Amino acid sequence: MDSHGQDEQRVVWTVVDTGIGPLLLAATRDGLVNVVFHATDAVRDRALGRLASRLGAQPVRAPGSPLLTEAKRQVEAYFAGERRDFDVPLDWSLISGFHREVLRELASGVPYGSVVGYGDLADRVGQPGAAQAVGMAMGANPLPVVVPCHRVVERDGGIGGFGGGVDTKRQLLALEGVLPQPLF
The missing domain is CATH 3.30.160.70 (Methylated DNA-protein cysteine methyltransferase domain)
Structure with missing residues (x-):
């Protein structure tokens, strides 16, 4: 039918x-x-x-x-600060190839309350030197928050870009205790 x-x-x-x-x-x-x-x-x-x-x-x-x-x-x-990870099934059909590989590593390998550099994430998927491509994968993430692209930051300590806006990234990192709560 x-x-x-x-x-x-x-x-x-x-x-x-x-x-x-x-x-x-x-x-x-x-x-x-x-x-x-x-x-x-x-x-x-x-x-x-x-x-x-x-x-x-x-x-x-x-x-x-x-x-x-x-x-x-x-x-x-x-x-509400009562949950640190998500365990709903994910449909990865909106992303493929290198981007999917990077996002899967991010989802499984960068826990709540921690951050990883773009270059470090590239190394983890066996593509040293692909920090810029990792940044592109973060920008293409169809599942932000649940697949925590907000946890990827610049090597020099900069916060990096974010599809939801840098203020949103700061708020998410503050929620997880990585940054102090924004003053406003």
Whole structure:
């Protein structure tokens, strides 16, 4: 039947309010596929349009989806300081190759409350000298917060760039105790 094929491509989404603003959470039946910062209506609608074109299915709002309910619970617990890692299934289909390899290493090898340099992360995946490519992988991360690209910093101690904005990166690092809480 046709409906089985549609179920396989089904994309569901919800928005969760956090200390860094609203986050869009989107999932397929394989797992959480996308987390988007600053998910105001306009940002959310653009992100859902991109997901529809990338995954071939129109995302459906489904806050009661079991996977999204659990992802939302874990995100809220993380921002409340009650959770250090995420254990929801992840769908890596929006990223491939070197970027996926780097992000998987980041997710499994850089724990809460710690940071890693771009070059160090390149070394860990067997690509010494690929610090700039690691930076590109961080910028392409479809699962920020859950796959903690905020934990990647510059070797000289600089905070580095961040898709959600440097202030958001500072807030996440402060939440994890890496930086002092911002004064404003």
